[in-house]
Amino acid sequence: MEQRGVGVEIVEVGPRDGLQNEKRVLPTSVKVDYVSRAVAAGLRRIEVAAFARPDRVPQMADAEEVLRSVPRSPGVRYVALVLNGRGLDRALALEAARPDEINYVVVASDEFSRRNQGMSTAASLAAFRDVAARARDAGFFVTLTVAAAFGCPFSGPVSPDFVRTVVEDAGPLDEICLADTIGVGVPVQVSELAAAVRPVAGGVPLRAHFHNTRNTGYANAIAAVSEGFVALDASLGGIGGCPFAPAATGNIATEDLAYLLNSSALKTGVDVTAAAAVGTWIGGQLDLDAVPAQLGRAGDFTR
Structure with missing residues (x-):
């Protein structure tokens, strides 16, 4: 692996992608506490809310109140x-x-797109181009996440060529995130997708989003780093999933990923012990018997 000694950014998605698939709907005050604890553990880029329909994703119904209440600190986005x-x-x-x-x-699947967003992938891309232009004009940093890039729960394998077409047709943006929404990917696919999209990405940074449904998420994360991805999504405790995809279990866990990267001389800025404590804490708030993350049980190892 040629990335030793450099930094890899962990994007904390627990307050959004983590919570949206959990049955218990947490009060706003607990969500804000969750974000504050994530910041204290060293996370500096955190997905905190989704502007979704409350009847479809009730866990995100208080998006505005969360954003009004989270602590604002220099360097935290x-x-x-x-x-x-x-x-x-x-x-x-x-x-x-x-x-x-x-x-x-x-x-990156017409069938999944229609079930999830009520439109084809091409129609969704057209809507994205309009939103992205408005958002960038308003000063937002814009990420396009290509969901189900590694496989669709309804129509099966997804061609890297199709993912390339999605990226090529997206128009101007600031970051591309390739997502294994249902946790079917393996490292060779990471390499294939990187090779497919990089020629049409125009130098836009690559980010990856992995679920650990089939226990390949961490191997995929290392493969992504080796392929030059600069950011990786993860959720404290490894909670979450996709409410619109059958059997999509949690994201790779922030604390476990930070341990893997930190111990590989890939700087994340995340305090593994503090992150593990937050993962255990959020599991308690959700009334989970245990969270998928391992570090809360095993602990860090001093080298």
């Missing part, structure tokens, strides 16, 4: 998921409390 133009309007209406970044999801 907050991300919100936006699904359409109405979501962007909600973000803009927050004015001083608005997020720093917008994350928009386009699904």
Whole structure:
């Protein structure tokens, strides 16, 4: 691995992607506490909310209140998921409390896109281009997440060529995130997708989002670092999943990923012990018997 000694950014997605698949809906005050604890553990880029329909994703119904209440600190950037133009309007209406970044999801599968967003991938891309232009004009950093890039729960394998077409047709943006939404990916796919999208990405940084459904998430994370991805999504405790994809279990765990990267001389800025404590804490708030993360049980190892 040629990345030793450099930094890899961990994007904490627990307060959004982690909580949205949990049955218990947490009060705003607990969500804000969750974010504050993540910041104290060294995380500096945190997805805190989604502007989604409350009837479909009740866990995110208080998106505005969360963004008004999270602590604002120098160097800490907050991300919100936006699904359409109405979501962007909600973000803009927050004015001083608005997020720093917008994350928009386009699904690399027509079947999944229709079930999840009620439109084809091409239609979703057209909507993204409009939202991205408005968001960038308003000063937001814009990420396009290509969901189901590694496989679709309804139609099966997804071609890297199709993912390349999605990226090529996306238009101007600031970051591309390739997501294994249902946790079917393996390291060779990471390499194949990187090779497919990089020629059409125009130098835009690559980020990856892995779920550990089939216990390949951490291997995929290392493969992504080796391929030059500069940021990796993870959730404290390894909580989460996708409410619209069958059997999509949690994200790779922030504390476990930070241990892996820190111990490989890849700087993350995350305090593993503090992160593990937050992972255990959020599991308690959600009434989980145990969280998927291992570090809360095993502890750090001093080298």
